[in-house]
Amino acid sequence: xxxxxxxxxxxxxxxxxxxxxxxxxxxxxxxxxxxxxxxxxxxxxxxxxxxxxxxxxxxxxxxxxxxxxxxxxxxxxxxxxxxxxxxxxxxxxxxxxxxxxxxxxxxxxxxxxxxxxxxxxxxxxxxxxxxxxxxxxxxxxxxxxxxxxxxxxxxxxxxxxxxxxxxxxxxxxxxxxxxxxxxxxxxxxxxxxxxxxxxxxxxxxxxxxxxxxxxxxxxxxxxxxxxxxxxxxxxxxxxxxxxxxxxxxxxxxxxxxxxxxxxxxxxxxxxxxxxxxxxxxxxxxxxxxxxxxxxxxxxxxxxxxxxxxxxxxxxxxxxxxxxxxxxxxxxxxxxxxxxxxxxxxxxxxxxxxxxxxxxxxxxxxxxxxxxxxxxxxxxxxxxxxxxxxxxxxxxxxxxxxxxxxxxxxxxxxxxxxxxxxxxxxxxxxxxxxxxxxxxxxxxxxxxxxxxxxxxxxxxxxxxxxxxxxxxxxxxxxxxxxxxxxxxxxxxxxxxxxxxxxxxxxxxxxxxxxxxxxxxxxxxxxxxxxxxxxxxxxxxxxxxxxxxxxxxxxxxxxxxxxxxxxxxxxxxxxxxxxxxxxxxxxxxxxxxxxxxxxxxxxxxxxxxxxxxxxxxxxxxxxxxxxxxxxxxxxxxxxxxxxxxxxxxxxxxxxxxxxxxxxxxxxxxxxxxxxxxxxxxxxxxxxxxxxxxxxxxxxxxxxxxxxxxxxxxxxxxxxxxxxxxxxxxxxxxxxxxxxxxxxxxxxxxxxxxxxxxxxxxxxxxxxxxxxxxxxxxxxxxxxxxxxxxxxxxxxxxxxxxxxxxxxxxxxxxxxxxxxxxxxxxxxxxxxxxxxxxxxxxxxxxxxxxxxxxxxxxxxxxxxxxxxxxxxxxxxxxxxxx
Numbered sequence: 001x002x003x004x005x006x007x008x009x010x011x012x013x014x015x016x017x018x019x020x021x022x023x024x025x026x027x028x029x030x031x032x033x034x035x036x037x038x039x040x041x042x043x044x045x046x047x048x049x050x051x052x053x054x055x056x057x058x059x060x061x062x063x064x065x066x067x068x069x070x071x072x073x074x075x076x077x078x079x080x081x082x083x084x085x086x087x088x089x090x091x092x093x094x095x096x097x098x099x100x101x102x103x104x105x106x107x108x109x110x111x112x113x114x115x116x117x118x119x120x121x122x123x124x125x126x127x128x129x130x131x132x133x134x135x136x137x138x139x140x141x142x143x144x145x146x147x148x149x150x151x152x153x154x155x156x157x158x159x160x161x162x163x164x165x166x167x168x169x170x171x172x173x174x175x176x177x178x179x180x181x182x183x184x185x186x187x188x189x190x191x192x193x194x195x196x197x198x199x200x201x202x203x204x205x206x207x208x209x210x211x212x213x214x215x216x217x218x219x220x221x222x223x224x225x226x227x228x229x230x231x232x233x234x235x236x237x238x239x240x241x242x243x244x245x246x247x248x249x250x251x252x253x254x255x256x257x258x259x260x261x262x263x264x265x266x267x268x269x270x271x272x273x274x275x276x277x278x279x280x281x282x283x284x285x286x287x288x289x290x291x292x293x294x295x296x297x298x299x300x301x302x303x304x305x306x307x308x309x310x311x312x313x314x315x316x317x318x319x320x321x322x323x324x325x326x327x328x329x330x331x332x333x334x335x336x337x338x339x340x341x342x343x344x345x346x347x348x349x350x351x352x353x354x355x356x357x358x359x360x361x362x363x364x365x366x367x368x369x370x371x372x373x374x375x376x377x378x379x380x381x382x383x384x385x386x387x388x389x390x391x392x393x394x395x396x397x398x399x400x401x402x403x404x405x406x407x408x409x410x411x412x413x414x415x416x417x418x419x420x421x422x423x424x425x426x427x428x429x430x431x432x433x434x435x436x437x438x439x440x441x442x443x444x445x446x447x448x449x450x451x452x453x454x455x456x457x458x459x460x461x462x463x464x465x466x467x468x469x470x471x472x473x474x475x476x477x478x479x480x481x482x483x484x485x486x487x488x489x490x491x492x493x494x495x496x497x498x499x500x501x502x503x504x505x506x507x508x509x510x511x512x513x514x515x516x517x518x519x520x521x522x523x524x525x526x527x528x529x530x531x532x533x534x535x536x537x538x539x540x541x542x543x544x545x546x547x548x549x550x551x552x553x554x555x556x557x558x559x560x561x562x563x564x565x566x567x568x569x570x571x572x573x574x575x576x577x578x579x580x581x582x583x584x585x586x587x588x589x590x591x592x593x594x595x596x597x598x599x600x601x602x603x604x605x606x607x608x609x610x611x612x613x614x615x616x617x618x619x620x621x622x623x624x625x626x627x628x629x630x631x632x633x634x635x636x637x638x639x640x641x642x643x644x645x646x647x648x649x650x651x652x653x654x655x656x657x658x659x660x661x662x663x664x665x666x667x668x669x670x671x672x673x674x675x676x677x678x679x680x681x682x683x684x685x686x687x688x689x690x691x692x693x694x695x696x697x698x699x700x701x702x703x704x705x706x707x708x709x710x711x712x713x714x715x716x717x718x719x720x721x722x723x724x725x726x727x728x729x730x731x732x733x734x735x736x737x738x739x740x741x742x743x744x745x746x747x748x749x750x751x752x753x754x755x756x757x758x759x760x761x762x763x764x765x766x767x768x769x770x771x772x773x774x775x776x777x778x779x780x781x782x783x784x785x786x787x788x789x790x791x792x793x794x795x796x797x798x799x800x801x802x803x804x805x806x807x808x809x810x811x812x813x814x815x816x817x818x819x820x821x822x823x824x825x826x827x828x829x830x831x832x833x834x835x836x837x838x839x840x841x842x843x844x845x846x847x848x849x850x851x852x853x854x855x856x857x858x859x860x861x862x863x864x865x866x867x868x869x870x871x872x873x874x875x876x877x878x879x
Contacts, residue, residue, distance in 0.1 A: 009101045017066040017089055017106060019432075023080060024087040024109060027072075034075075034088075043396030044239040049083045074466070076110060077119040084514055085111045091518035092658050104407065109245035114147055115171025116359055121148055123347060124293075130171035131163060131237040132188065133202055133230050141703070143256075144169050145238045149253035149302075149349040150356070152238075152554060155259035155292035159187050159267060160694065165259070167269045168309035175237055177202045195238065202231055214239055217596040220319040224258045233259075238306045252356035252551050265311040266667035270691045274670040275643055276599070277308050288644060291598050292653065295571040296339060298347040299558050306567060311650040313666050314852045315584050321567055321582055321652025324401055328571035329654075334385060335571055341378050342565050345371040348558040355547045362427035362436045362540060363812020368547065368554075369419040371730070375557055376411035378564075408560050410553050418546050422539060427823030433531070437536045451528040458521055459485065470496045477518070488513040490857055519693070554683035570653040577602070579654035582645075587663040588702060589618040590646070590739055593656035593738045597641035597646065601656065611777040615642050617739035619701065622760050624740040626749050626783065629764030635743035636672060638713070638764070639706040642741060643668050647705055665739075669695040671710060696729065703738035705730065709745065720746045731756045740843025849876050 014037065018026050025043060027034040035476075036044045041063040043561045045052035054061045056249075067075050072088075075450065079086050094105045110117065113129030121127050126146045133141035140162045143154040151805070155165065166188060168175070178196040190824040200206070204337065211220055220226045235256055242250055266583045274277065289308050295301045312318050352370045354360035360368075363606075384408045427436045439446055464476045472493040479485050483504055489497055490510045501513040575581065594612035601610035611634070616622055627635050645655045646665050671691050688710070695705060710723045724745050730740050742749070753761045761783035856869060 001795060008658070009302070013101060013104060013484070016753060017087075017104065021087040021106065023087075023151075024085040025108075026087045026089055028089045029069060029091050029104065030066075032069055033066045034069055034072060035064065039063040039065055043084070047084070048078055052076075057520070072646050073117065073119050077118055080110055080112055080115060080117075080120045083112060087108065087193070087668075088099075088202055099279070106246055107620065108247070109247060109636055111173055111195070113171060114231055114242065114247060115244050116354060116357065118147055118350075121350070122296075123298040123350075126302050127307065128169050128171040129173050129235040129241070130166060130169065130192075131175040131241070132166075132184065133237065134177060134183055135230045138723060138815035139230060141228070141232070142166070143233035143234035144171060144259075145230060145242075147242070147247065147253070148353055150254060150353055151349075151556075152235070152256045153259045154225055154235040154256055155229060155261065156230040156234075157261055157777040158585060161261060163188055164267065164272070166274055168267070168278075168567075169628040175241055177800040190304070191403065195241075197241070201237050201240050204231055205234040206240075210239040214253070215255070219257075219525070224712055225256060228258065228284050247357070249357040249572050252353045252555070253549075254552055254555070263312065263314060265313050265647065265665060267309070267311075267647075268581055268669065268694055270694065271643075271668055271670045272309065273558055274672040275640060277646070278305070279646075281451050286603065287600055288599060288648075290828075291602055292569065292573060292648075292651075293839070294569040295565045295687040296343045296568075297345050297561060297565045299349050299562035300342070301568065302349075304566040304569060306646075307651045311647050312652070313650060313664050315586065315664060318403055318584055319653055320648055321570075322584075322649075322654075324467065324564075324567045325570045325574065325652065325654060327402065327583060328568055329575060331385075335568060337381060337563065338378060339568055339572075341381075343355050345374050345561060348372075348554055348561065350546070350550055352558070355544060356551050357606070360431050360547075362423060362431055362500050362543060363429050365419055365540075365543060365547065366425060366427050368421055371422070372412050372416050372554070372557075375561075378561075379406050379409040379411060382409075383404040387786055395780065402419050405560055405564060409557055411522050412550050412553060415550050418543055422543055426539035431537060431540055431797045432533060434533055435540050441539060442535055445532065445539075447530045448532045448535070452525060452532060457547070459518075459525075462521075463487075470498060472496050483512065483514075483528075483756050486514055487518070488512050534761070567652065570651075574654035575744035577656060578718065579656050580659060582657075582660040582662060583647035583736065584649065584659060585663050587618075588737075588739075589661065589663055590642075590665075590704070591616050591618070591659075591661040592642065592657050593660070595641055596656040596662070598644050598656045598779050599636050600637055600641075613638055613641075613779040615741070615779070617704075617741070619737040619758075621738070621758065624727060624756075624760070626752065626759060626761050627741060627743045627764065627779070628745070628747055628750065628761070628783050636708050637777075638745055638779060639670070639672060639708055639741050643704065643706055663702065665702055665704045667698065667699070667700050668706075669703060670706045670708075671695060672706065692726065696726070699730075699733065699736045701736045701738070703736070706739045707740065708743045711740070720748050723749060724752070727759065728754055728756070729760055747783060753783075764844065 014026075017028070025036065026039045027036060029035075035041075041052060042052065042065075045063075045065040045753045048065075048067070050065050050067055055064050076086060081270065086109070087106045088108045089104050090107045092105050095102050096871045110120070111129075113127065115127060127148055128144045128146050130145075131141075131143045135156075136415060138158045139156065140159060141154070142162045142165050144165075145152045145154070150219065156162075157165075171192060171584045174188070174192045175197055176192045176194060177199055178619075179199045181196060184194075193687045208220070216358045220232065225231055237449075239250075242248075247829055254360070254513075266675060267275075267277075273281065276285060277285055278289050279568055292308065293304055328338075346367045347370055351364055351371070352358065354364060355368070358858055382402050383400060386830050422437060422441050424436060424438050428434075437445060439449070460478050463475065467473060467475050470493075472489055474490055474493065475760060476488050477485060478488055486504055487501065487512050489512075494511060497511070497513065501515055503511060505512040506513050589760060596612050597614060615638070617625065629635055639655075645657060645660060646662060646668065648655045649660060649662060650665065671688065692710060694706070695707075701704070707726070708721075710726060716878065723742075723744060727740075727742060727749060730738060731752075750761045762779050762783070763783055764782055765778045765780050852873060
């Protein structure tokens, strides 16, 4: 029988704290170490690669793993990235002054979605905490918070909308109600770190009270979310969670924004995935964001990322962005000067958030000052150019947009001066290390600095004087926390020690001594250093308090700076990659001349150029284009590049084309590529049909639909029938005429153009030379009669016998192609020399031969009987 574990006062304290944070990994501060125990220690040692030990605790063995407290910033990110919720338990009083056991408590609960640690966060990505509230009748609330920037958003909609929001924002952690675990996992699970909360946290009144209490308002009308009952619940849950995780200083969360579905282009989760906007589908692939992102500030990178998943469908803000990009392009010097200033701006959003939560260090406060110093020259430059409207008109046109940016920037001169005048430029990271404050700020501090520095000079003079007096050349003065300052003499010179020295400690090779004079200066120096630390810390906190008054102002600066940076990035890639300004209209046409694929053209081998193509779609003459042609000819690339050009335009970016005129698109749907979802029992064909159904059930008159090889996951006739019916449906809807590109191998669909006026046939051209094909990758009118699949198989390295056999079968299938009235006729395929064809019925002679052979017992046959039997079998074969 195992011995009962003895509960010491320290164990009791640990268990009480641990019980308050079930599921969290508790880092328990003991002296200079953070320790973990039991299961926590086992998990921590595996994740961190630290030594796991065992201790005897009253006869019971317990696992133990720890690391030095000053290494927290190195180890904490590893735990959080592994999905751990980490409770940091600190000593809340000075151990030297504690009576009994040191008082401890959790000062922060760090989770994947709630962290302010720079080593946990990615500077170019937001770190969102999300909450999902399950309502009734396919209605859900969703909210997102990045505590590191203060950005707080909420919305509500059906499951597809919430799923799309979650995919677009990629939260690091998602909160949901424990009662709805099954439904949440079915709809959204398996992709995020999650945490379950009790049912009572998801009440409307509780959520509403959380929000108005935080924002100190009486209603939520001013935020535009008063009527979002489900969104209010989700947002309230997030504020509740912040309090539960010991994040109480959250004044930088100054507003909650409504994510308005009607403001942004609808991109379902299939489309975001298929178009590879943020993440590549294949390892080593490049998503669109990597091409577009040439930003030079962390805020700009995060802003651009949001623009990519939330393209606009309001013409005015789109044109504002495009016009600003045009300003940068028309004056390269202006763009370059702005960019140089932006490069010197740090992460304003996260720096000012650290001010608000009182977690900024001296060096970061200096970085905040240096960043703010760039605001004034940027503001002045924009203001100067926008005032030069007359002389610069042909360069800058209407400068109203420039005025708007300049007017919203605030140099924060008072704060800049405050930090400049008080903090040293080489201020340390830790605020308790001293050497933060400049001379001349505080008279007492200056006096103490003089004492401290003079005292250290005195010690050096004292050491030199005693060396000269005693003749002990190796004499040194040193310091430790136990004995303070002392003189150290090796045993070889012990006979030279003066009588007025007082022996303090004997070592193996030396003796340590003190003198009354040395102790007097020690007290003077140490008292001065303690006072210096106290005064500097007070002044530093005063500067932080001043900075806290500028939270909202600096957040506004960060918004404008990030916008300029993102638009400057658009200008950079437009200049570099020869993009053009799209013309946005109120019509419903899509007219792209010489369009290119923004990603593929950047990956081509040296010397190759991307073959551009025209695409024209409208709602009256050419609504649907059926695109046929061989594999590898570029049909899928053409579909994707069309969608990317539209999306880039509605983000406010120039586009890869010779010209682009387009009416606003409100929804983009893609059904491209093959995939399955075996974890949910869904085959490739089921996933294909699910994605297609999502498209057909959500169409609008301004939708852009891209379909690639619909129906190929089933039998040929099933597939053709489904693809045919879908195309008819897209054409024949009375209220909506979605512009559609339909790439297919089913050449039968070309017949649709004869019966439906807005369906047109195009093909991607190839050229046949000596039984080989050359992909021209050029879209031209008319349907294609061949897929050249066997040629592509040959190019891919398929064994030659298979290629030849496939060609033989295809020739007979094409020769024996029958009309609808003749389809009952049995096709005859030439015999394969190696095995029976699976396409023809069983041969009667072969069946007879098989039966005769099965009756032969070779063990009982005589030689004569065997020859007679062989002769009989030969006759059956000849027959």
